Amino acid sequence: MTLVLLAVLVLVDGAFCGFRAAAGRNPRIFLWPYYARAMRRGLAVAAVVVASFLGAAYALRAGVSEALWGDLVVAADGMVAVYGVYATLVVAALALYGFGAFDLSVLATVLVLGPFTLVRPLVILGGAVFASARTGDPIVIAFAIAAGLVMVSFERILSVGDPPWRGTLPPSAR
Amino acid sequence: MRPDWPELSDLILDTDPVTLERRPVSRATVHAVLEAHGMRAARRILDRIGGGDTLDPNEVDGVLVRAHAELQRLAFEFRNGERGLMLLRPLLDVLRRDRAGRPLRIVDIGCGMGFLLRWLAAHGRLGADVELVGCDFNPTLIAAAQALADEERLAVEFRVANAFTLERPADVYLSSGVLHHFRGEDLDRFFGMQAQTGARAMLHLDIKASWAAPLGAWIFHRARMREPLAQHDGVLSAIRAHPRDALLAAATGAGRPLVYALFDGRPSPLPILRTLNVVVGLHPSLVDPYVEGLGPLSARLEAFA
Numbered sequence: 001m002t003l004v005l006l007a008v009l010v011l012v013d014g015a016f017c018g019f020r021a022a023a024g025r026n027p028r029i030f031l032w033p034y035y036a037r038a039m040r041r042g043l044a045v046a047a048v049v050v051a052s053f054l055g056a057a058y059a060l061r062a063g064v065s066e067a068l069w070g071d072l073v074v075a076a077d078g079m080v081a082v083y084g085v086y087a088t089l090v091v092a093a094l095a096l097y098g099f100g101a102f103d104l105s106v107l108a109t110v111l112v113l114g115p116f117t118l119v120r121p122l123v124i125l126g127g128a129v130f131a132s133a134r135t136g137d138p139i140v141i142a143f144a145i146a147a148g149l150v151m152v153s154f155e156r157i158l159s160v161g162d163p164p165w166r167g168t169l170p171p172s173a174r
Numbered sequence: 175m176r177p178d179w180p181e182l183s184d185l186i187l188d189t190d191p192v193t194l195e196r197r198p199v200s201r202a203t204v205h206a207v208l209e210a211h212g213m214r215a216a217r218r219i220l221d222r223i224g225g226g227d228t229l230d231p232n233e234v235d236g237v238l239v240r241a242h243a244e245l246q247r248l249a250f251e252f253r254n255g256e257r258g259l260m261l262l263r264p265l266l267d268v269l270r271r272d273r274a275g276r277p278l279r280i281v282d283i284g285c286g287m288g289f290l291l292r293w294l295a296a297h298g299r300l301g302a303d304v305e306l307v308g309c310d311f312n313p314t315l316i317a318a319a320q321a322l323a324d325e326e327r328l329a330v331e332f333r334v335a336n337a338f339t340l341e342r343p344a345d346v347y348l349s350s351g352v353l354h355h356f357r358g359e360d361l362d363r364f365f366g367m368q369a370q371t372g373a374r375a376m377l378h379l380d381i382k383a384s385w386a387a388p389l390g391a392w393i394f395h396r397a398r399m400r401e402p403l404a405q406h407d408g409v410l411s412a413i414r415a416h417p418r419d420a421l422l423a424a425a426t427g428a429g430r431p432l433v434y435a436l437f438d439g440r441p442s443p444l445p446i447l448r449t450l451n452v453v454v455g456l457h458p459s460l461v462d463p464y465v466e467g468l469g470p471l472s473a474r475l476e477a478f479a
Contacts, residue, residue, distance in 0.1 A: 024243055024399065028326055102257075107446070110449065111446065
């Protein structure tokens with residue numbers, strides 16, 4: 001269950017990273033198809049990352065020790081706790097932004113959505129270190145930090161290459 | 175950063191205000207201005223812009239278009255289109271009463287890539303009798319704005335033009351994020367020129383000066399923007415935002431026939447809820463019906479002076 005929850009959190013985060021990587025690059029007004037495509041792209045990259053880390057964890061379990069698997073799950077528990085609180089607050093703010101009155105939506109942005117984007121790398125890395133340090137196993141700590149670093153890099157990875165939209169902007173602006 | 179620091183975006187572009195011809199910008203001149211103010215971060219941004227002694231205009235345009243695209247993302251997030259619409263719609267209702275059959279013209283001053291007008295054209299349902307015209311001195315931003323409007327079939331006209339010397343003046347002047355670019359006498363002149371055109375109303379949205387504005391701007395420009403110039407000027411804009419009294423003094427100093435009030439201008443101990451304020455200028459005959467048309471929103475509008 002822990003691993004499923006962690007995977008869901010990573011996938012959702014990947015989708016939002018796709019959104020943020022695309023945001024501010026396309027100056028059209030009707031943007032939902034563009035954002036939907038970007039979020040699917042983020043989701044796909046996150047799915048590859050989840051599959052890769054799960055595969056590596058299973059390989060470690062088979063090749064190193066069964067006990068290590070238990071420690072990885074303990075670390076994953078801690079990460080779910082930290083990221084779960086963060087994600088819950090963000091989703092609540094998004095709900096307020098999407099469905100609340102005008103002033104409440106601005107408040108959700110000012111208090112949560114903007115600042116939380118800024119502290120996201122700290123939360124991810126802090127959560128990874130906090131969660132894995134509980135086990136004391138250097139392999140688990142390295143594994144968690146590597147996962148955290150990949151998550152922190154999501155947005156940058158998704159921004160690599162040309163933005164998915166060029167439209168009719170002047171060549172100098174592309 | 176200090177309020178008297180110039181924004182880099184204002185320094186790297188130079189247009190003749192009469193001919194609207196673009197003039198070359200000397201790197202050394204901009205560098206000297208930045209040096210004089212001790213703007214080290216801005217100097218590093220300037221150094222990244224290509225060109226030799228003269229800044230490469232294509233690179234400058236690229237930076238400005240990217241910055242405006244990122245700025246538009248913030249405008250979406252802070253729902254600036256809806257904010258403008260909630261003040262504009264009752265105004266149009268009032269103006270329609272005595273327009274004598276002619277269309278109502280809304281002119282956006284310094285429209286950049288025209289987000290506000292394009293949003294209004296897309297979502298505002300303003301009516302077929304409303305003309306939307308965006309003016310800016312930068313031909314690249316205007317070309318991008320028009321291309322974007324055409325691509326999405328939005329009925330907006332963008333022009334490289336002085337908004338105050340159009341062949342037919344505006345009924346309503348708009349601007350978004352423009353006021354803080356004008357300082358001192360330039361701000362007085364900005365309001366004075368509008369009053370002289372015969373416009374019957376104006377709505378100017380800008381960052382609300384408060385203790386929280388620079389911090390908020392820093393958070394959002396770090397979190398949402400990538401273009402270094404946008405990050406730099408975005409925070410500086412919040413620091414340069416005109417205090418309430420300065421805005422009202424400049425507007426009312428423009429003289430009649432318009433009267434002025436601030437919407438969301440009242441100081442608040444918790445200013446995070448009202449991040450923008452709007453200078454509303456109206457012909458005196460429009461004040462009472464407009465305030466009535468605003469309904470509950472009128473509580474956020476100060477008395478006209």
